[in-house]
Amino acid sequence: MPTTTEPPARVTPSRTYSRWASLVVLCAGTLMTILDGNIVTVAMPAIQSDLGFSGPGLAWVVNAYLIPFGGLLLLVGRLGDLAGRKRMFTAGLAVFTAASLLAGVATGPGLLIAARAAQGVGGAMASAVVLGMLVALFPEPTEQARAIAVFSAVGAAGGALGTFLGGALTEALGWHWIFLINLPIGVTAWLAAVRILTPERGLGAGRGADYPGAALVTGALMLTVYVIVGAGDRGLTGTLSLAALALVLFGAFVLRQARAARPLLRLRLFRSRVLTGANAVQVLMIATMYGFQFIGALYVQRVLGFGELATGFAFLPAPVAIGLLMLGLSARTIGRFGPYRVLLGGLVLIIAGMALLSRAPVDGRYATDVLPPLLLLAAGFAAAMPALTGLAMSGARAEDAGLASGLFNTTQVVGGSLGLAALTTLAATRTDTVLARGTALLPATADGYRLAFKVAAGIAVAALVLAGAVLRPRSR
Incomplete structure (x- = not known):
């Protein structure tokens, strides 16, 4: 085995600045795409009233984005490995920003749905390669853990901030601005990406195409x-x-x-116990968290009687707590205890939060029945997500980093969609059943949400059991 006496290359201050500046650019692009996945939820009634959507047709404002976004992540992750990840990321930002303009000026259902589908394509292109670029930028374990914590904090906060910004922009300026707000962000992020991100040569279109x-x-x-x-x-x-x-x-x-x-996809990737297990755990964990975010907002609005803007403010402590914990403690905690133990601890907190939410009383109070479980869930997610991300990416070879990043993002979308569909269907079915027995609407609605929260807690328990069995470090 060849050896060398050359000392390792020192990281100069300018190079350090460039790497952290690159992280800011990657986080800005990711934040924009994540916000857009949730920001439309609160604006749906206004969009329906203004553009004349039918009830079933309105769902396609969300579905038209999710389907290409979730479907293309794996493909564009691999194409990023082949053509160059910077090219894929900047192209994705351009497509997403242009599609946001079309969505913001839409005057009919057809144009809005087409624009949302184009946003999904651009979002997939930009998101699929980010983790691969991040791992390449920060190969040293301590710095990598810190960078992943920052990236995860931005992603988690973006998902939670979407509900707040959707309500605030719709109420203050109109629903068009939930899309038009992407224009200055997208153009700035694209210009910064072109200038700051280091160009890299891909493997070549002929390899794996x-x-x-x-x-x-x-x-x-x-x-x-x-x-x-x-x-x-x-x-x-x-x-x-x-x-x-x-x-x-x-x-x-x-x-x-x-x-x-x-x-296109080397099947050897799935031989990695850590990579495969981390993706499976993520499906269950994200199913729990997406279900909480959507059904929790419905509980606050339909049972506790909060308005759109008040609902946004009610969920604002979650992104604040997630950001503070991920940036302040996550990397250090993972460095001290290891990602496996931190992941298990985070999942325990998520289970506790969902168990508290499963009470969901009809006459509940925000300060006692919503805020404590909200903070537990935020703390659990802040611990679990960076640890899980690090475990997943550690199971992939350098040449498969873009593909592994696309796979991790894909399981996130699938988990979120699965949790949302399953838990909302359960809640609606239980509510209809209780209504048929003669129960009033408000108690029946709360009963449906309680069932959804209990099932979500069970899914989190399954994630904990799976993580404990599959991701435990092997003794040397």
Whole structure:
């Protein structure tokens, strides 16, 4: 094995500045795409009234974004490895920003849905390669843990801030501004990315450019997200038929990758116990957190009687707590105790928060029935997410970093969509059942939410058990 006596390269102050400046750029682009996934929720009634959406058609304001976003993450993550991650990231910012302008000036349902789909494409292009770029920028474990904590804090805070900003912008300026606000952010982030991010040569389009495999996996993922987000709008037979078709496409993709000379997705990636286990745990954890975010907002509005802006303020402590904990404690805690123990501790806090929420009384008070579990969930997520991200990316080789990043983002979208569809369907079904027994609307609604919170707590328990069994470090 060759050796060298050369000392390791020193990191100069300018190089350090460039790396942290690059992290700021990556976080800004990610924040914009994450905000847009949640910011429309509070504005939906205003959009429906202004553009004349039907009830079922209104759901496509969200679905049109989620389907291409979730379906393309894996493909564009691999294309980022091949063509260069900076190129993919900057192209994604450009597409997302242009699509935001179209959405902001939309005068009819068709144009808005098309613009949302284009936002989903741009969001996938920008998001899929970020973790791969981050790991390459910060190879040293301590700095990498700190950078992942910053990135995770931005992502988590962005998801929670979406509800607040959606309510504030819609109430103050109109729903158009939930999209137009992306223009100055997107242009600034694009200019900064072009100037600050270091260009890198990809592996080359001829290495791994398996276009039939790309078509199969993209179709399978898009169909999976479509099945999940639309499960409540179609019958059981239709849902199962589409799910079976998605499985067939996934099976064909796996066979293609096993035989292709230059596969899009190297199946060896899944031999990593840590990478595979971390993605599986993420599906369950994000399903819990997305369910809390959506159903928690509904509980505060429909049961406690909060308005749009008040609901946004009610959830504001979550991103503040997540940001402070991730930036102040997360990296140091992971450095001291290791990501495995920190992940388990975070999941325990999430379970405790969901268990408290499962009380959800009809005459509840924000200070006693919402804020304490909200802070527990924020603390748990602040601990668990950076630890889980570090574990997932540690299981991938350097040449597969973009693909691993795309995979991690894909399981995040699938987990969120799955949790949202399952928990909202459970809550609605339970409410209808209780109403049929003659119970008043408010108690029946609260009963439906209580069931959803209990199931979410059970999903978090499953995540804890899976993490304990699969991600435990092996003794040397």
